Amino acid sequence: MSENSLQDEKVIVFQLNKEEYGVPVQQVGSIERMQHITRVPRTSEFVKGVINLRGVVTPIIDLRTRFNLEQVEYNESTRIIIVYIVDMEVGLIVDEANDVIDIPSEAIEPAPEVVGTVEVEYIRGVAKLEKRLLILLDLPKVLSFEEINELMTVEG
Numbered sequence: 001m002s003e004n005s006l007q008d009e010k011v012i013v014f015q016l017n018k019e020e021y022g023v024p025v026q027q028v029g030s031i032e033r034m035q036h037i038t039r040v041p042r043t044s045e046f047v048k049g050v051i052n053l054r055g056v057v058t059p060i061i062d063l064r065t066r067f068n069l070e071q072v073e074y075n076e077s078t079r080i081i082i083v084y085i086v087d088m089e090v091g092l093i094v095d096e097a098n099d100v101i102d103i104p105s106e107a108i109e110p111a112p113e114v115v116g117t118v119e120v121e122y123i124r125g126v127a128k129l130e131k132r133l134l135i136l137l138d139l140p141k142v143l144s145f146e147e148i149n150e151l152m153t154v155e156g
Helices: 145-155
Strands: 009-016 019-024 028-033 047-053 056-062 079-085 088-094 096-103 123-129 132-137
Touching (some): 009 079, 009 088, 009 132, 019 096, 047 088, 047 145, 088 145, 096 123
Parallel strands (some): 056 088
Antiparallel strands (some): 009 019, 028 079, 047 056, 079 088
């Protein structure tokens, strides 16, 4: 095993506003089809509500709203990616969840100053893969400390 293979990453690839994003597979619990979301009053706009996922009440975040992207109707491709952020299960609504890929460490570069419309603070790097460009999200930074506390209240 070479030294580089120790730093290679396996990521779940999803789409949002026709861009490809990646989150480390070890931070992902499951990928679910869109389902009924129970709204919770007095939460942030990007918190769509909660779902009961196999007995666990899970807060659901719309990443389009979180990243201030144009809203679109949910469709057959829409997925909820269940991720772990600060020891909490959170569902992220995305346009599509495509596949799982391995990214060689040498293909990962630091986040540029501006990447599309997503604020650079959420991005931990960009992976250049042949004809693909993948934005690697920094999940703990997608939510602020106050927002995580809000979700813990929603979660119960």
